[in-house]
Each structure stands twice: as structure tokens, then as C-alpha cells.
Amino acid sequence: MTTLCQLLQGAAAEFSSKTVVLMRRGYRIERWSYQYLWEFSERLATYLRGKGLQHGDRLLLWALTCLSG
Numbered sequence: 001m002t003t004l005c006q007l008l009q010g011a012a013a014e015f016s017s018k019t020v021v022l023m024r025r026g027y028r029i030e031r032w033s034y035q036y037l038w039e040f041s042e043r044l045a046t047y048l049r050g051k052g053l054q055h056g057d058r059l060l061l062w063a064l065t066c067l068s069g
Contacts (some may be wrong), residue, residue: 005041012038 008021010035021032032040053059 008034008038008041 014034015031016035019031020034020037021030023030023032048059
């Protein structure tokens with residue numbers, strides 16, 4: 001079974017600089033590459049581990065369906 005992390009890591013390796021996320025920030029459009037998204041996910045994982053989240057714990061994400069909130 002392939003995990004979400006494995007899929008993202010593989011996509012970052014294969015499509016490194018290609019755009020995966022576009023976000024409107026006011027009048028700007030922010031573009032995230034596959035590599036940046038992978039690095040961001042690593043930073044988020046480190047932050048969550050620092051807050052005490054451990055393997056097997058459950059996490060609820062409550063957010064808008066679009067990133068441009």
C-alpha cells in the first residue's frame with residue numbers, strides 16, 4: 001500500500017519545479033511547486049510532532065475547501 005507521504009515524495013522527485021498549488025492572495029497569485037509542497041509538509045509534520053502528535057494519533061483538519069479564504 002502506498003501512503004500519501006510516499007505519493008507526495010515521489011511526485012516531488014519526479015515533478016520538482018512544476019506547479020501543484022495556485023493560491024490567490026489578494027491581488028497576487030502564489031504558486032507552490034511539488035518540491036515546495038513536500039518541504040512544507042515536512043515542516044508541518046515537525047511542528048505537529050513538537051506539539052505532541054504521535055504516529056497513530058488522529059488529527060482533524062477544519063478548513064475552507066479553497067486555499068484563498
